Amino acid sequence: MSIIASRLSRIKPSPTIAVTQKARELAAAGRDVIGLGAGEPDFDTPDNIKDAAIKAIQAGDTKYTAVDGTPALKKAICAKFERENGLNYAPDQITVGVGGKQVLYNALMATLNPGDEVIIPAPYWVSYPDMVELAEGTPVFVSCPAEQGFKLQPADLEKAITPKTKWLILNSPSNPSGAAYTRDEMKALTDVLVKHPQVWVMTDDMYEHLLYDGIEFVTPAQVEPALYDRTLTVNGVSKSYAMTGWRIGYAGGPKALIKAMGVIQSQSTSNPTSIAQAAAVEALNGPQDFIAERAAVFAQRRDLVVSMLNQAKGISCPKPEGAFYVYPSCAGTIGKTTPDGKVIETDEDFVTYLLESEGVAVVQGSAFGLAPHFRISYATSTEALEEACKRIQRACGNLKD
Ligand SMILES: Cc1ncc(COP(=O)(O)O)c(C=O)c1O
Numbered sequence: 001m002s003i004i005a006s007r008l009s010r011i012k013p014s015p016t017i018a019v020t021q022k023a024r025e026l027a028a029a030g031r032d033v034i035g036l037g038a039g040e041p042d043f044d045t046p047d048n049i050k051d052a053a054i055k056a057i058q059a060g061d062t063k064y065t066a067v068d069g070t071p072a073l074k075k076a077i078c079a080k081f082e083r084e085n086g087l088n089y090a091p092d093q094i095t096v097g098v099g100g101k102q103v104l105y106n107a108l109m110a111t112l113n114p115g116d117e118v119i120i121p122a123p124y125w126v127s128y129p130d131m132v133e134l135a136e137g138t139p140v141f142v143s144c145p146a147e148q149g150f151k152l153q154p155a156d157l158e159k160a161i162t163p164k165t166k167w168l169i170l171n172s173p174s175n176p177s178g179a180a181y182t183r184d185e186m187k188a189l190t191d192v193l194v195k196h197p198q199v200w201v202m203t204d205d206m207y208e209h210l211l212y213d214g215i216e217f218v219t220p221a222q223v224e225p226a227l228y229d230r231t232l233t234v235n236g237v238s239k240s241y242a243m244t245g246w247r248i249g250y251a252g253g254p255k256a257l258i259k260a261m262g263v264i265q266s267q268s269t270s271n272p273t274s275i276a277q278a279a280a281v282e283a284l285n286g287p288q289d290f291i292a293e294r295a296a297v298f299a300q301r302r303d304l305v306v307s308m309l310n311q312a313k314g315i316s317c318p319k320p321e322g323a324f325y326v327y328p329s330c331a332g333t334i335g336k337t338t339p340d341g342k343v344i345e346t347d348e349d350f351v352t353y354l355l356e357s358e359g360v361a362v363v364q365g366s367a368f369g370l371a372p373h374f375r376i377s378y379a380t381s382t383e384a385l386e387e388a389c390k391r392i393q394r395a396c397g398n399l400k401d
Pocket residue numbers: 039098099100101102125171174175204206236237238244247248249
């Protein structure tokens with residue numbers, strides 16, 4: 001009898017974390033590696049936020065807090081939802097967890113019965129299907145290819161809904177594609193959902209502030225108030241405030257759901273770190289100007305990467321609306337041969353070739369459910385990005401028909 005539970009056979013370790021780890025190992029062994037796998041801003045947490053954490057420590061704010069968030073943080077989150085999204089939530093409709101990841105996990109664990117279906121548009125963030133599987137639900141994938149801007153089409157959503165559908169997970173702007181829904185596109189999706197009262201929406205708004213070219217951010221409960229009572233609006237400070245290591249995510253939603261999520265958290269991790277919660281209060285209540293300044297830098301990097309990748313033979317890179325990822329197709333490299341004589345058969349072969357030949361670490365599209373693509377995170381310095389894109393151009397140029 002194995003010590004490992006059978007539920008582990010249903011899930012795999014995060015492939016994005018695996019790529020980052022492999023790049024770190026190669027770098028530690030002396031290889032010149034450029035890691036474009038990590039999903040976190042290269043910017044530092046602003047000083048006012050760090051200072052709030054230091055003050056919290058000095059003030060003895062170092063004890064257990066309420067399981068799903070301090071009153072001060074819940075108040076700041078309510079204000080944020082009202083200010084930025086026009087959504088009114090009371091403090092008992094707010095939950096705070098250890099990153100957006102725990103919040104999503106709690107929601108799925110608190111709601112899924114065996115066989116309940118969760119619609120996941122592909123390409124998707126790597127953790128959704130595995131979290132659904134852990135909670136004994138069934139992921140239902142809907143393919144959203146590049147020709148559709150990587151966006152879910154209303155007719156495809158309608159087709160995917162069954163009496164067993166419990167959730168639709170939406171993520172805009174998206175990891176990995178960077179695609180973001182306009183108000184009209186979102187409304188077309190919520191119009192479908194209004195007709196199916198058994199379906200709830202879990203909207204993952206982690207990249208809300210990373211939208212370019214003046215595109216407006218929209219979230220389902222704001223676009224369609226009729227869905228307010230069956231929407232969980234998930235967000236967090238990780239990406240917008242460069243606070244990935246602090247581990248604070250949150251959500252607003254119906255009271256009964258929020259309470260159930262708190263029960264799951266009370267029997268697993270209890271409260272997120274008291275000090276990180278104090279820092280998150282300052283993040284949400286403090287100055288916000290740096291967010292737009294940083295987004296402008298990301299937009300410039302996106303333009304650089306898109307332009308350079310489109311000059312690589314066999315690569316085609318759409319220009320995404322947001323987040324800090326591009327999701328190019330490597331279809332034009334499939335069937336070609338590397339200088340070592342290996343035939344590129346899949347996007348996984350392609351990313352392995354990039355890492356081995358040029359020391360560029362990216363993540364294969366198959367990990368996100370749409371192949372043959374690869375994901376580049378451009379949340380790194382412009383110099384590193386330029387060098388990485390030059391190497392990708394060279395690697396593609398070296399492939400033989
Ligand atoms: C789409 C998406 N949702 C959720 C998360 C999790 O965020 P956190 O670091 O706050 O747990 C990430 C992080 O990569 C993400 O890309």
